[in-house]
Amino acid sequence: MTFRLSIDEPRWQSGVRRAAQQLPGLVPVIKGNGYGFGRERLAQLSARLGVDTVAVGTESEIASVRRFFHGTIAVMAPLTLADLRSSTPAIGVLRTVAHADVVRRLAELDGPEVVLELDSPVHRHGVTLTELPELAEPLRRVRLAGVAMHLPSGGDRRRVLDSVHQALAALRAAGITVSTLWVSHLSASELASIQGVEVRPRVGTSLWLSDRQSFTVTGTVLDVRRMPPRQAVGYRQRRFSGGTLLVVSGGTAHGVGLYASAAHAGLRDALKGAVLGAVRGAGWAPSPFHWQGHRLNFADVAHMQVSMLAVPEHRAAPAVGDRLICDTRMTVSTFDAVELDPQRPEFTAAS
Numbered sequence: 001m002t003f004r005l006s007i008d009e010p011r012w013q014s015g016v017r018r019a020a021q022q023l024p025g026l027v028p029v030i031k032g033n034g035y036g037f038g039r040e041r042l043a044q045l046s047a048r049l050g051v052d053t054v055a056v057g058t059e060s061e062i063a064s065v066r067r068f069f070h071g072t073i074a075v076m077a078p079l080t081l082a083d084l085r086s087s088t089p090a091i092g093v094l095r096t097v098a099h100a101d102v103v104r105r106l107a108e109l110d111g112p113e114v115v116l117e118l119d120s121p122v123h124r125h126g127v128t129l130t131e132l133p134e135l136a137e138p139l140r141r142v143r144l145a146g147v148a149m150h151l152p153s154g155g156d157r158r159r160v161l162d163s164v165h166q167a168l169a170a171l172r173a174a175g176i177t178v179s180t181l182w183v184s185h186l187s188a189s190e191l192a193s194i195q196g197v198e199v200r201p202r203v204g205t206s207l208w209l210s211d212r213q214s215f216t217v218t219g220t221v222l223d224v225r226r227m228p229p230r231q232a233v234g235y236r237q238r239r240f241s242g243g244t245l246l247v248v249s250g251g252t253a254h255g256v257g258l259y260a261s262a263a264h265a266g267l268r269d270a271l272k273g274a275v276l277g278a279v280r281g282a283g284w285a286p287s288p289f290h291w292q293g294h295r296l297n298f299a300d301v302a303h304m305q306v307s308m309l310a311v312p313e314h315r316a317a318p319a320v321g322d323r324l325i326c327d328t329r330m331t332v333s334t335f336d337a338v339e340l341d342p343q344r345p346e347f348t349a350a351s
């Protein structure tokens with residue numbers, strides 16, 4: 001009963017290396033489910049890439065990365081006042097500060113080394129440029145390792161770059177000297193266009209998932225049963241159209257069925273998938289599973305560890321034990337097993 005990630009490891013690693021070479025000053029991002037690969041595996045590869053710093057999402061992720069990576073670990077989640085009361089600065093850990101009141105409090109403590117996160121067009125966290133003049137004085141008493149901007153991956157790129165230049169100008173005007181700018185979601189040429197400051201790109205997706213052909217996700221067929229037309233099936237007791245009902249490993253606990261298909265989908269498709277896959281559910285929503293090049297439909301809402309799929313009457317069905325390629329979204333996927341460097345004759349990549 002295995003929902004499996006198969007990695008052609010030499011190929012995956014060389015894809016990561018190739019992406020890394022395009023990104024001077026790279027800070028690999030290792031967070032959440034480790035982009036499907038697991039944080040430990042990404043930490044190991046980061047060590048082999050020879051980078052001096054990696055970034056994690058939250059403090060709770062530090063330990064898993066530290067087992068394999070001995071350089072600096074930057075935590076991207078901003079410090080809160082409560083954090084300053086409860087935790088002591090850890091060695092080799094760089095924290096983020098994104099609120100003026102936390103900056104002022106830090107100035108009164110022997111606090112951790114921090115990166116100051118500035119507001120950006122994403123507007124997730126960050127001190128605004130108008131707050132900078134009043135923060136110049138407390139910042140002189142903070143161990144400052146630069147400023148950070150979490151930038152949009154889409155939108156008008158000229159406006160995105162303008163926001164960076166405006167931020168650098170506002171820092172200069174406020175008398176805040178920074179040598180390093182930590183950024184997200186800029187292309188190699190956009191990164192190269194930023195002058196006068198050391199740029200550290202924080203990159204996850206386009207590093208770890210740069211070569212989609214270097215890994216494959218499959219669910220194992222567990223049951224194959226012929227169904228007469230109009231047979232009621234599944235939790236929802238929807239009418240089956242006839243053909244073959246498959247039960248395949250891979251359900252909501254693995255991240256399947258939350259999105260019908262999101263491997264390359266834009267937000268619109270992902271939302272459509274979410275609505276079809278999770279809300280309307282049963283019926284004939286497309287599943288992320290493929291058999292012989294054809295996408296199979298769900299025959300029911302995804303169950304927790306398996307999915308029920310329909311193979312139409314006119315198509316040959318797989319057998320128990322066959323593997324179906326699943327173009328699941330890596331950042332929400334959990335696998336029962338990870339297989340390295342598999343012989344992958346049957347894995348003609350999903351798309």
Ligand SMILES: *Cc1c(COP(=O)(O)O)cnc(C)c1O
Binds near residue numbers: 204
């Ligand atoms: C997740 C994250 C990144 C990496 O994003 P990708 O799209 O995976 O490259 C960079 N910066 C911040 C602040 C993040 O939260």
